[in-house]
Amino acid sequence: MKTEKQLITAECANYFREMNGITNYCCLGNGCVFFGEEEKPRCQYFETSVLPLDTDLEFRYRKERMLSTFNLIKSCKRCLEPFAGNNKEKYCKGCKVERKREQKKTHCLQRQSITAVTD
Numbered sequence: 001m002k003t004e005k006q007l008i009t010a011e012c013a014n015y016f017r018e019m020n021g022i023t024n025y026c027c028l029g030n031g032c033v034f035f036g037e038e039e040k041p042r043c044q045y046f047e048t049s050v051l052p053l054d055t056d057l058e059f060r061y062r063k064e065r066m067l068s069t070f071n072l073i074k075s076c077k078r079c080l081e082p083f084a085g086n087n088k089e090k091y092c093k094g095c096k097v098e099r100k101r102e103q104k105k106t107h108c109l110q111r112q113s114i115t116a117v118t119d
C-alpha cells in the first residue's frame with residue numbers, strides 16, 4: 001500500500017522535492033506538511049485533489065483522522081459487500097478480479113457464457 005508521501009511525490013502538483021533551497025517544498029506554504037513533524041497532518045489540496053487517486057490510502061487517511069468515510073463506502077454490485085471505493089468503482093477488490101476473469105471468458109466463449117436466469 002502506498003503512503004501519503006509516495007502519493008504526493010508522484011501526484012501532487014504543489015510538491016517539489018526541492019525549490020529555492022527548501023526540500024519538500026509546497027507551493028501553498030513553506031514545506032509539505034506530510035514531510036514535517038506532525039503526526040497526522042492535513043492538507044486541503046491534498047485531500048481534494050490528490051488523495052482521491054488512491055482509494056485505499058484515502059480510506060486509511062480518513063480513518064486515522066477520524067474523518068467520515070461514508071462517501072467512500074460503496075456496496076459491491078456483484079456480492080453486495082461494502083467496500084471502500086470511489087464513484088467509478090462498482091465492484092469490491094475480489095469481484096473486480098473475478099469480473100476481469102469473467103469478461104475474458106465471456107470474450108472467449110462469447111454468448112455461450114451467458115447463463116440462464118434461475119427461477
Ligand SMILES: [Zn+2]
Binds near residue numbers: 077079080093
Ligand atoms: Zn464484491
